[in-house]
Amino acid sequence: MQQVKSGFENAKKLFSLVKPFFRERAYFHLTCLLILGTTQSSVVVYLSYAQRMLTDTLQSKDEGGAFQAAINNFLYLLIFAIPVFGLNDFISSGAYVSWRDFVSKEMISLYLRNRNYYKMYLRSQESGKLDTDEIDNPDQRICVDVATFCRSFIDLFMLFFNSFVKMVSFVAILWTIEPWLVVFLGLYSLAGSSVVGHIFGGKMIPLQDNLRRKEADTRFSMVRVRENAEAIAFYSGEDLEEKEILRRLQQTMELQRTKRGSKSILNLFQNSYSYLTWLIPVLVLYPRFFQGKMEYGAIFQAQIAFNTILSSLSLVISQFDSISFLLGAGNRIYQFDRELQRIENDYRFNDGPNQDHVTEETTQEGTLHRRFAADRSQKKDGGQTQTDRIRFVTSERVKLIGVTVMAPSSLKRTIILSDVNLELQGKQRLLIVGRSGIGKSSLLRVLCGLWNHGRGTVERPELGDMLFLPQKPYMPIGSLRQQLLYPREDKNEEHYDDQVLEKVLERVGLSQLVTRHGLRTQDLDFSKILSVGEQQRLAIGRVLVIKPSVVVMDEATSAMDIANEKNVYEIIGSLRDGETSIISVGHRKTLVQFHTHVLDLDRHEKGGEALRTMEDYLKEHPMQQ
Numbered sequence: 001m002q003q004v005k006s007g008f009e010n011a012k013k014l015f016s017l018v019k020p021f022f023r024e025r026a027y028f029h030l031t032c033l034l035i036l037g038t039t040q041s042s043v044v045v046y047l048s049y050a051q052r053m054l055t056d057t058l059q060s061k062d063e064g065g066a067f068q069a070a071i072n073n074f075l076y077l078l079i080f081a082i083p084v085f086g087l088n089d090f091i092s093s094g095a096y097v098s099w100r101d102f103v104s105k106e107m108i109s110l111y112l113r114n115r116n117y118y119k120m121y122l123r124s125q126e127s128g129k130l131d132t133d134e135i136d137n138p139d140q141r142i143c144v145d146v147a148t149f150c151r152s153f154i155d156l157f158m159l160f161f162n163s164f165v166k167m168v169s170f171v172a173i174l175w176t177i178e179p180w181l182v183v184f185l186g187l188y189s190l191a192g193s194s195v196v197g198h199i200f201g202g203k204m205i206p207l208q209d210n211l212r213r214k215e216a217d218t219r220f221s222m223v224r225v226r227e228n229a230e231a232i233a234f235y236s237g238e239d240l241e242e243k244e245i246l247r248r249l250q251q252t253m254e255l256q257r258t259k260r261g262s263k264s265i266l267n268l269f270q271n272s273y274s275y276l277t278w279l280i281p282v283l284v285l286y287p288r289f290f291q292g293k294m295e296y297g298a299i300f301q302a303q304i305a306f307n308t309i310l311s312s313l314s315l316v317i318s319q320f321d322s323i324s325f326l327l328g329a330g331n332r333i334y335q336f337d338r339e340l341q342r343i344e345n346d347y348r349f350n351d352g353p354n355q356d357h358v359t360e361e362t363t364q365e366g367t368l369h370r371r372f373a374a375d376r377s378q379k380k381d382g383g384q385t386q387t388d389r390i391r392f393v394t395s396e397r398v399k400l401i402g403v404t405v406m407a408p409s410s411l412k413r414t415i416i417l418s419d420v421n422l423e424l425q426g427k428q429r430l431l432i433v434g435r436s437g438i439g440k441s442s443l444l445r446v447l448c449g450l451w452n453h454g455r456g457t458v459e460r461p462e463l464g465d466m467l468f469l470p471q472k473p474y475m476p477i478g479s480l481r482q483q484l485l486y487p488r489e490d491k492n493e494e495h496y497d498d499q500v501l502e503k504v505l506e507r508v509g510l511s512q513l514v515t516r517h518g519l520r521t522q523d524l525d526f527s528k529i530l531s532v533g534e535q536q537r538l539a540i541g542r543v544l545v546i547k548p549s550v551v552v553m554d555e556a557t558s559a560m561d562i563a564n565e566k567n568v569y570e571i572i573g574s575l576r577d578g579e580t581s582i583i584s585v586g587h588r589k590t591l592v593q594f595h596t597h598v599l600d601l602d603r604h605e606k607g608g609e610a611l612r613t614m615e616d617y618l619k620e621h622p623m624q625q
């Protein structure tokens, strides 16, 4: 019963993965595959008749001169059969490429949409592991598992369909020769499939799933070495890295050994199952042949029909390894897809900071406000009922009203900061200070909409009008132009022509990069080419290109020398006639001179007024001058 239930579950999962493609463009490929399958199976059936005819004329020593005709017949069939079988790969690969393309694009789009990738990453932080227990290695799921799934599904589909068509034809042939053989085959395959499903089903499918996960973990540990080559080399951490990679490889190999054991037993069963029946047609039919009531060709054809029906009916047994391989990959895609859908739904009904699913309303002052569904959500959390989402409102200035920041972990909602109030007018520049770990970066994450757990209201301009600069800037693989334009696409040629961008580079002291790398040389990895200070200046170049109304900097000048840092603040200060607001987080004393206000989180923690003018702050902290 358990087996039937899990078989039904697996079929349901497969159906849910295949269904979306049918809403798209699968019908053409399916029609081609079905026509091809039917043609191929018919050719096999005709070949069996041609073989029977040939055998009969051989046995009769060409009595009646039919031998030549049988040879010709066979040859004509072969001429037709060769291209038909040759088309197999062409047509099935067409279906595979189209399907894989569709599924991969859907998954990539869902993964990157509405910051789902970031939410999945936050979930992985909750467990403190690299990946969540359920959703490990999203990259492998999208790139490798989807490919495996589509290829194996199409191959198995073709195999099952061709076998079915052949089986129907050969059942008709064998029925005319000996009906009991057909009945025997039906019962025999039913018994065999139940035995295989019962003994191997529960083991092989989870084993395949686990194996794929371990393979991906091993590969990922190699990728980490490549990505962190220099840091590892500085530490001389090779030995430790090797041990870690070998530990993961060892786990993979152990699973391979377990699989080998189960597979050998499966193979033994498969071989015994098919060889045990070999003699049955001959044993059943030889009395009639000896009595002269049957031609040798009929026995020959009965043998072919018997074996074909047997192999068709026992496909589940003979292909069990491929089926578990398919279900293993399918299961991983299904889990991933379900998790993404869950995150997407959660986003729709609870999260907010994105324009797609928000409600819009106009305030009394006529300002366009966007209120997110989350604002109204009341949720039970840890046994307490509370409003656990921060409210985001679009406004011209930055204002925090009673903002309490909670860690995004859903397991344990730790309060990082409570009841922070702040209002920033244009031209004001805010420095956020406080001891390490107090919550400075967390506050910026809230401001930029990455985190939304907590209470209170955040008013700020549209996200597209704000630019966040982290300590370690992100450098996408691409040209120098693309670095400057990021996160905008490199297509608006007139607006961002090369001369404008060269001027930007000149202002941040990086004009030598144009000579060194060119503006349009593709596929450069600037995170490896540039020093961290240069990367930080390049990121400031993005501020000059985008000209946001608010610039948020999280120790974004920490790797620069004092002259460059000064230059950067002067550049940002001159944007939009000095109306660009600056919010910085940093520990360096030099930052004080570039800001007009301070949000002192240490003072806030002790219950004092957190927001002060720089003048007041310096009276209390003269050493900072």
Ligand SMILES: Nc1ncnc2c1ncn2[C@@H]1O[C@H](COP(=O)(O)OP(=O)(O)OP(=O)(O)O)[C@@H](O)[C@H]1O
Binding pocket: 125, 407, 408, 409, 414, 416, 434, 435, 436, 437, 438, 439, 440, 441, 442, 443
């Ligand atoms: N995803 C997370 N889940 C749970 N806690 C987190 C998460 N990210 C950060 N924290 C915790 O929140 C607290 C504040 O972190 P945050 O990075 O905001 O500190 P910070 O003031 O910017 O520190 P620093 O000056 O060292 O950069 C820390 O105790 C940190 O461990």
